[in-house]
Amino acid sequence: MNTEKDLDRLYGVDPAEFTELRKELVAEAKKRGDRDAARTIGAARRPTTAAWVVNALVRADGTATTRLDEISQQLRAAHAAMDGAKIRELSAAQRKLVDELVRTGFAATGVSRPSAALRDDVVGTLQAAVADPDVAARLGRLEKAERWSGFGEFGSVTAVGPAPKAKVKVKAGPPPTPPPAPDERQVDAARDRIETARRDVRTAEQATATADETLADRAAALATARRRYEKVLETLSAAERTLSLADADHAEAEQASQAASTALHAASSVLADAEEDLRRLAASDDDGS
Template sequence: MTADDDLDELYSLAPEHFTARRKELVAAAKKRGDREAATRIAAARRPTTAAWVMNALVHADATVRTRLAELSERLRAAHAAMDGTRIRESSDAQRSLIEQLVRAGFAAADVSNAPAALRDDVVGTLQAAIADPDVAARLGRLEKAERWSGFGDFGPVSDVAVRTATPRPKARPAPPAVPTPSRSEVAAARRRLTAAERDVHAAERADAKAAEELSARTAALAAARRRYEKLLDSLAAAERELNTADGEHQEAQRAATAAADRLAAAQTALQAAQDG
């Protein structure tokens, strides 16, 4: 059993079972002497509901990552070629795939009548997985919903909404175009993101270390308490033995006194018989 196996199992569970099972897996890793695995597992964070839906989807259907990756390549190629027909076809395929995966994800997670906010989070995470290979690589172990930042190698991804039976609103005028960020702005945003991720990872490592230290101190306290209780038991047993020995000593003293009295009486009677 490896840390990756343990993490895959952990993130295949419903959120309400996550914390208890994480504790068990950390203890098991420590027992087999794998401190690194114990630290990684202890650092795992319970997923949000949207992240759980995505994790359940990927664990239920091994083709999800491949289908998202293939669509991502189609979109990149279409935008790189600036082929309007291919872009529209790929965008339609994107909408269709996301609608299918949203339904499949809720079914896999056994979530019915999902609120609109949860649907938006799941759709946003799927869009992010299509646009960002890093998000796609983390599918199955997501801790929270993801949202594509708007930057990408193949241009904007079309907004996708899960179709419902409600009537479509009237079309509104298109909003004014947002200026495309410059390369320097994109680079600066990515540097800020990288720095924030480093801070998060450092905080997670510190939290895991603190949790490990607390676990060790708790174990030491429990061991000291057991030793104390054993000493109390030994002291009680010694007191019982002392009381028993004291009672036996007093009884022996009484017996010795009685024997001495009988000896004195016998000696007196002997002396009287000799004198008579």
């Protein structure tokens, strides 16, 4: 139970805070002796910006996942029934729902001017959640943007419509020449290129995720250094004020010391004169006697 709560908390923070919080949660799991939780939390990947927006919107709107699931089930039923009119109606409802949730996500994350690429990633992820139950199940803890990888767009109505009209039979002509069979080597080569491209895409996605996480770490380190620098500046400013006050106090004390020394010298002169007068008077008395 603690692991689930920790993961929900982890994927609910700003990506810039993700790495630091993950370290804290792993340390807490180890401290309570839950090694499985520590491994699970430690393996969590920092979400991309698009994934963060989608995670935030399902937290901001508690009905989002339910509404996505409902439109998904309705679309599946309409497709199974080959009901073109219903599919068109539900596709329009799906677009409206996705647009609403996209606005909710950007509002929840404070992204006022998202780039076209970011908006496209968020829209694509929500469409994938409608089409793919696996994506829908991971809403709230997504690590990256998702895309529906099935054939065509889920909810597309272009292939569904009223039954075609019967064609008028015409006199058959000579049979068409069948197209040449594809060269198996060319087919195999095309398949190899597709597989290679897929591997390259996966590698690029992993590299992007790693780079994004490194960037977040550097941003957090920069923010920490900036806060420390500002504290040093505050301390330095306070020290300069203290030094200035001490200089003023020292100058005042020095003037007071000089004034006291002058007064002492004057008093000492008066005392010496008085003592001299006293000696003379004493000497006169001795001579008179």
